[in-house]
Amino acid sequence: MSFPWAKQYEPTNPLMKYLDEKLPLPRLVYNAVGAGYPVPRNLSYMWNFGVLAGFCLVLQIVTGVVLAMHYAANDAVAFDSVEHIMRDVNWGWLMRYAHANGASFFFIVIYLHIFRGFYYSSYKAPREMIWLIGVVIFLLTMATAFMGYVLPWGQMSFWGAKVITGLFGAIPLVGESIQVWLLGGYAPDNAALNRFFSLHFLLPFVIAGVVILHIWALHIPGSSNPTGVEVKSESDTLPFHPYYTAKDGLGLAVFLIFYAAFVFFMPNALGHPDNYIPANPLSTPALIVPEWYFYPFYAILRAFTFDFILPAQLWGVLAMFASILVWFFLPWLDKSPVRSGRYRPLFRKFFWVLMVDMAVLFYCGGAHAEEPYIMISQIATAYYFLHFLVILPIISSIEKPEPLPFSITEAVLGSDEKAAQGDSAGTAA
Amino acid sequence: MIRLVGILVGLGFTFVVLLAFGSGALTVMGQGYFVEETAEHAFHEEAHMPAEGYSFDGLMPSWDLAQLQRGYQVYKEVCSACHGLNQIAFRNLDELGYTEAEVKAEAANWVVPGINQDTGEATTRPGLPTDYFPDPYANDIMAAAANNNAIPPDLSLMTKARHNGTAYVYSLLTGYQEPSAELAERFPDSVPGPGLYHNPYFANLNLAMAPPLTTDGQVTYADGTEATVDQMATDVAAFLTWTAEPSLVDRVRLGWIVMGFLIFATILAWLAKKQVWAKAKRKD
Numbered sequence: 001m002s003f004p005w006a007k008q009y010e011p012t013n014p015l016m017k018y019l020d021e022k023l024p025l026p027r028l029v030y031n032a033v034g035a036g037y038p039v040p041r042n043l044s045y046m047w048n049f050g051v052l053a054g055f056c057l058v059l060q061i062v063t064g065v066v067l068a069m070h071y072a073a074n075d076a077v078a079f080d081s082v083e084h085i086m087r088d089v090n091w092g093w094l095m096r097y098a099h100a101n102g103a104s105f106f107f108i109v110i111y112l113h114i115f116r117g118f119y120y121s122s123y124k125a126p127r128e129m130i131w132l133i134g135v136v137i138f139l140l141t142m143a144t145a146f147m148g149y150v151l152p153w154g155q156m157s158f159w160g161a162k163v164i165t166g167l168f169g170a171i172p173l174v175g176e177s178i179q180v181w182l183l184g185g186y187a188p189d190n191a192a193l194n195r196f197f198s199l200h201f202l203l204p205f206v207i208a209g210v211v212i213l214h215i216w217a218l219h220i221p222g223s224s225n226p227t228g229v230e231v232k233s234e235s236d237t238l239p240f241h242p243y244y245t246a247k248d249g250l251g252l253a254v255f256l257i258f259y260a261a262f263v264f265f266m267p268n269a270l271g272h273p274d275n276y277i278p279a280n281p282l283s284t285p286a287l288i289v290p291e292w293y294f295y296p297f298y299a300i301l302r303a304f305t306f307d308f309i310l311p312a313q314l315w316g317v318l319a320m321f322a323s324i325l326v327w328f329f330l331p332w333l334d335k336s337p338v339r340s341g342r343y344r345p346l347f348r349k350f351f352w353v354l355m356v357d358m359a360v361l362f363y364c365g366g367a368h369a370e371e372p373y374i375m376i377s378q379i380a381t382a383y384y385f386l387h388f389l390v391i392l393p394i395i396s397s398i399e400k401p402e403p404l405p406f407s408i409t410e411a412v413l414g415s416d417e418k419a420a421q422g423d424s425a426g427t428a429a
Numbered sequence: 430m431i432r433l434v435g436i437l438v439g440l441g442f443t444f445v446v447l448l449a450f451g452s453g454a455l456t457v458m459g460q461g462y463f464v465e466e467t468a469e470h471a472f473h474e475e476a477h478m479p480a481e482g483y484s485f486d487g488l489m490p491s492w493d494l495a496q497l498q499r500g501y502q503v504y505k506e507v508c509s510a511c512h513g514l515n516q517i518a519f520r521n522l523d524e525l526g527y528t529e530a531e532v533k534a535e536a537a538n539w540v541v542p543g544i545n546q547d548t549g550e551a552t553t554r555p556g557l558p559t560d561y562f563p564d565p566y567a568n569d570i571m572a573a574a575a576n577n578n579a580i581p582p583d584l585s586l587m588t589k590a591r592h593n594g595t596a597y598v599y600s601l602l603t604g605y606q607e608p609s610a611e612l613a614e615r616f617p618d619s620v621p622g623p624g625l626y627h628n629p630y631f632a633n634l635n636l637a638m639a640p641p642l643t644t645d646g647q648v649t650y651a652d653g654t655e656a657t658v659d660q661m662a663t664d665v666a667a668f669l670t671w672t673a674e675p676s677l678v679d680r681v682r683l684g685w686i687v688m689g690f691l692i693f694a695t696i697l698a699w700l701a702k703k704q705v706w707a708k709a710k711r712k713d
């Protein structure tokens with residue numbers, strides 16, 4: 001589970017000794033995030049976002065449980081119960097703004113975490129399983145956030161739910177039955193609201209379970225690092241505690257500054273004003289958009305406007321799901337033996353093109369479905385699929401990587417005696 | 430194999446989306462413009478704040494209680510004829526600086542639905558501090574019937590339910606005007622029909638609310654402030670900002686304390702990190 005030089009837990013306090021014999025929880029912590037877990041010494045701040053995502057999950061669970069004490073999942077009173085939280089519950093406004101902005105910051109963190117994975121090809125062997133589990137977490141988080149956004153039962157809650165569940169109606173033959181089964185009716189109503197609340201309460205705990213698998217899988221090979229060269233010897237690593245607890249602590253503090261700025265100074269900036277209008281099935285908003293973190297995928301959905309064999313809407317739905325599902329295949333699409341984008345000149349350029357492309361999709365997803373945004377999002381969608389499915393496989397076979405350092409130690413300290421001795425030290429597992 | 434299938438799938442999606450692009454591009458080229466210019470687009474104006482600004486706007490907000498009381502008076506004497514305020518209870522008025530006795534007396538000025546304690550029949554009674562502001566209409570049908578088929582929305586959350594809400598309410602109330610000759614010429618359909626009024630701040634330019642604030646001195650302010658139309662609009666927009674977000678001032682003030690703490694914590698965390706990592710930078 002760890003490198004041979006990992007420190008062993010040796011309790012001296014009699015109580016801890018007793019506990020270690022009966023229930024070795026302190027040992028688990030020691031080995032997972034303590035001095036007993038050796039970590040590459042060269043991790044950059046891009047490696048902070050995993051811990052931050054875990055923090056966000058806990059934050060959402062804590063604030064969410066408090067909100068659930070006062071929230072009423074009934075279409076007649078849901079909107080007012082959220083206002084009751086905002087106005088009459090002590091610190092209710094803080095809980096709600098912390099939860100609503102917490103969801104946005106959760107996604108900011110997860111996206112940066114995923115993009116880190118893209119750039120450093122963290123998805124490659126031996127870490128494929130960590131990556132696959134990560135994509136599952138992302139999908140679960142999207143589902144959770146989508147259902148959470150329905151709960152306040154404002155105009156965007158209602159119409160967002162209607163549009164997104166309506167997508168299932170695009171599936172031939174069984175589509176409408178699936179849609180009715182999902183909603184418990186023909187349009188979102190009390191039945192839908194109730195089940196969304198039930199699932200919104202449940203899924204975060206499922207996510208927490210899957211996060212444990214994610215970390216378990218991570219602890220087998222250990223973290224990758226900005227050079228992408230695997231750990232070779234003890235001088236390549238540092239114990240997680242105190243080094244990375246200190247670094248993550250600093251990252252968390254900086255994160256909280258940005259987060260608090262939104263919660264306290266602009267709590268509605270990331271939301272949509274229409275959600276302060278109670279849901280009204282008879283009045284369609286001028287612009288129906290999901291929450292900002294779904295914009296890129298929403299743009300892909302709306303980019304398909306042409307019936308080619310299949311109806312355009314079905315293409316859109318397929319493409320939207322495919323745009324995330326391709327991430328599952330990354331470990332096998334990218335064959336380059338070199339991990340880090342630092343040493344892959346061509347890959348690196350295309351990585352940045354992808355970032356720009358996703359920014360364009362993001363912009364188009366929030367805009368009105370009209371020209372020229374549709375045409376722009378069509379080009380951006382084309383690039384998105386070409387990038388993952390065509391460009392990545394091709395550059396990974398034709399690209400000539402730049403020379404890699406011998407070891408992490410050499411990359412950090414400029415030299416590694418073991419390299420001079422010709423000691424390859426073997427890759428520790 | 431995976432890569433081969435991947436390339437085919439990728440090319441497939443690309444092909445279909447480029448077909449869509451092609452057909453969109455053809456349409457655009459055929460018509461010679463991206464989107465047809467609409468009146469809403471050409472004549473819409475962005476909302477703006479009153480010239481003197483607001484005490485609750487910005488990084489050091491506070492409520493101007495006299496202004497909120499004036500705004501409440503405008504709501505009560507003008508807007509409440511058509512608009513409800515259903516998230517607000519009379520007891521909340523103590524936050525505007527009224528004493529307990531004043532709140533009680535003010536509540537009693539309003540008539541709320543009640544139940545006859547002897548017969549159980551629906552009746553009305555004077556309000557109590559625990560009552561919420563009553564809706565002006567018994568139901569939506571009545572509201573629409575009285576207002577040229579438009580339902581006056583509840584105002585409690587209005588400033589949060591529109592983009593840049595405070596400025597929007599102010600601009601809307603002061604923005605009524607005759608449609609310009611240019612508008613009438615280019616978009617004859619957008620000239621307001623009977624019962625509609627032109628207002629460039631409203632999303633589709635014509636709304637069913639007759640200008641509610643029309644003459645200076647429409648209300649007589651208890652504090653003697655001159656009740657110009659601009660002043661009344663400014664004050665009622667302030668009042669509606671409070672009804673939408675009574676915690677605004679407390680929130681920002683608490684925010685600065687939290688920020689101070691977080692910046693302090695960040696400095697400590699940074700020093701701690703530097704000290705811990707000093708050992709690792711040395712070559713040992």
Ligand code: HEM
Binds near residue numbers: 096100204
């Ligand atoms: C993965 C973690 C979670 C995410 C991403 C998430 C996301 C969201 C979002 C986007 C909203 C709508 C916020 C708004 O516009 O007001 C929401 C509302 C809500 N969530 Fe969560 N949530 C999470 C966890 C939880 C948990 C664990 C609970 C309860 C145990 C919970 C309870 C609620 C309640 C009661 C509401 C409705 C109140 C409101 O709208 O503010 N959430 N959630």
